[in-house]
Amino acid sequence: MKTRWFGAVAAVAGLMAYAVPASAFEISSSSFPADGTFPAKYVANVIGCTGQNVSPEVKWANPPDGTKSFAVTMYDPDAPTGSGFWHWIAVNIPPDVTELKEGQASEGGKMPAGTIQARDDDGLSHYLGPCPPKGDKPHHYTITVYAVNVPKLEGIDSMSSGALVGFSLHYMTIGKASMTYTYGR
Numbered sequence: 001m002k003t004r005w006f007g008a009v010a011a012v013a014g015l016m017a018y019a020v021p022a023s024a025f026e027i028s029s030s031s032f033p034a035d036g037t038f039p040a041k042y043v044a045n046v047i048g049c050t051g052q053n054v055s056p057e058v059k060w061a062n063p064p065d066g067t068k069s070f071a072v073t074m075y076d077p078d079a080p081t082g083s084g085f086w087h088w089i090a091v092n093i094p095p096d097v098t099e100l101k102e103g104q105a106s107e108g109g110k111m112p113a114g115t116i117q118a119r120d121d122d123g124l125s126h127y128l129g130p131c132p133p134k135g136d137k138p139h140h141y142t143i144t145v146y147a148v149n150v151p152k153l154e155g156i157d158s159m160s161s162g163a164l165v166g167f168s169l170h171y172m173t174i175g176k177a178s179m180t181y182t183y184g185r
Contacts, residue, residue, distance in 0.1 A: 023062040027145050027177035031056035031102060038141065038183035044131035046122070049185065055088070055105035055127035060098055060145045064175040067095055067147040071169055072105075073162070076130065078139040081121075086162030087141065088127045089118040091169075092152045114152070118160040125158040130183040138184030147175040 031042060043051025058072060070093040079085035090105060097112045104111060105127040111117060117125045132139040146169050153168045 025060070025062050025064060025145075025147060025175045025177045027058065027060045027143070027179050029057050029059065029143070029179065031058075032179075032181050036181050037138075038130050038181050042129045043183060044129040046128075047131050048134065049129070049131035051129050051131075053106060053127070053129045054103050055100070055109065055129075056143075057102040058100045058143060058145065060177060063095075063147040066149055066174055068151045069093055069095055069148045069153075070097065071146040071148055071153070071165070071173075072100060072143065073146070073165075074127070074141055074143045075162070076132070076139050076141050078132070078136070079121075080133065080136070086121045087130065088120060088143075089160075089162055089165050090115055091118060091148075091156055091165060092116050095151075116156060116158055116160075118156060118158060118162070118165050121162060132184060134185050136184060138182040140180050140182055142178050142180045144176050144178040146173045148172045149174045 040051045041054050042056050043049050045051050045053045071091040074088035076085040076087060088105060090111060093115050094112055103109050107126045119125050120128050122128050130139060130141050150172050156165055156168060
């Protein structure tokens with residue numbers, strides 16, 4: 001009896017060794033404080049906002065197998081537009097890149113070779129920091145890194161809209177990781 005029980009435990013332990021999941025795809029940034037708010041440095045400098053409009057540092061790790069490129073977006077679902085607001089869209093980031101440094105996606109910054117920054121909802125092809133309407137409750141800004149199964153999203157250029165990029169990403173994403181921060185004024 002003891003022998004069968006020990007054999008069953010050994011078999012289950014052996015199976016568990018093969019069932020250990022891979023590390024989860026994750027995103028992080030040292031640009032934001034623990035309280036989850038946007039520092040002024042990363043806030044827009046338009047429409048009454050007086051930030052510096054510097055793009056934050058974004059790092060990622062443990063992408064899924066089969067990742068051939070990355071995309072990074074920042075989206076405000078609380079914008080009073082009926083469809084939210086795209087603040088930042090970068091696609092075709094090479095698969096060996098695991099970080100965008102602070103300021104790299106800002107106007108005049110140097111993105112990794114082959115990367116395309118598509119048009120945000122203000123018509124800009126670079127990072128645009130938060131700038132919600134004065135008096136609104138703080139808005140949520142979600143930064144997402146997408147693991148993409150193709151090296152290049154076809155038909156996307158610097159004039160492509162967030163909706164078009166989102167449509168392409170919908171079909172080519174094999175994993176994603178997000179972090180959300182708030183800002184109000």
